[in-house]
Amino acid sequence: VIDVLRASSSIVTALANGAREIVPASSVQQALKAARKTGKGKALLCGERQGLRVRGFDLGNSPLEFTAKAVKGKVLHMASTNGTKAIAATSAAIKTYIACFLNVDCIAQKLCSQRKGVSILCAGKEGLFSLEDFACAGMLVFRMECREPRICLNDAAHAAYSLYKEWCLDLRRLLETSGHGQYLREIGMGEDLIACAQTNRYTVVPVFQNGRIGKAR
Ligand code: MLT
Numbered sequence: 001v002i003d004v005l006r007a008s009s010s011i012v013t014a015l016a017n018g019a020r021e022i023v024p025a026s027s028v029q030q031a032l033k034a035a036r037k038t039g040k041g042k043a044l045l046c047g048e049r050q051g052l053r054v055r056g057f058d059l060g061n062s063p064l065e066f067t068a069k070a071v072k073g074k075v076l077h078m079a080s081t082n083g084t085k086a087i088a089a090t091s092a093a094i095k096t097y098i099a100c101f102l103n104v105d106c107i108a109q110k111l112c113s114q115r116k117g118v119s120i121l122c123a124g125k126e127g128l129f130s131l132e133d134f135a136c137a138g139m140l141v142f143r144m145e146c147r148e149p150r151i152c153l154n155d156a157a158h159a160a161y162s163l164y165k166e167w168c169l170d171l172r173r174l175l176e177t178s179g180h181g182q183y184l185r186e187i188g189m190g191e192d193l194i195a196c197a198q199t200n201r202y203t204v205v206p207v208f209q210n211g212r213i214g215k216a217r
Pocket of ligand 1 (some may be wrong): 003005006007008050051061062067080081083084184
């Protein structure tokens with residue numbers, strides 16, 4: 001699952017900074033209920049609505065908030081508008097990996113090593129297409145093809161690859177051009193675009209299994 005702005009980028013950053021695990025929720029209510037079970041002291045409530053921290057939550061959905069100081073050793077109950085919903089919707093999959101520009105190479109490596117068919121799910125925005133997610137899918141396809149030149153791509157994968165090639169020299173501009181990127185800048189979160197445009201900053205492979213996201217071994 002790819003949600004460059006910003007759920008995937010926040011999840012990768014949180015795990016890189018020592019979060020114990022992340023429990024993606026489809027709604028704010030679901031996150032509150034699950035956090036009560038985890039218990040005070042261990043749980044952090046994170047997430048956004050319209051890009052802004054949910055009232056009463058500990059953290060929003062900016063990767064810049066997921067510092068080691070904030071998340072180390074904690075269980076994060078996360079409810080974002082599209083990203084965590086998309087992840088939760090894949091609970092029937094054998095395994096779901098969470099990808100973004102920050103960790104795209106190690107995800108490509110993981111997927112190629114498994115030698116299985118892969119579906120890439122772009123979270124998008126409220127059911128609509130997102131430029132940044134599709135371009136990141138294209139980068140993932142590109143990196144997979146570099147490792148496995150004989151992989152078989154469908155038309156959507158070819159299209160994603162072409163889009164990525166168009167923007168690969170300036171991912172920051174890609175994020176600034178995208179609809180959600182423009183919205184985040186309008187609400188004062190332009191710094192997040194710089195954070196989310198970095199490629200391969202982390203070697204973390206988040207895997208969603210049994211309702212929780214942890215680091216894949
Ligand atoms: C989402 O899940 O819709 C996003 O990550 C929204 C955001 O926080 O920018």
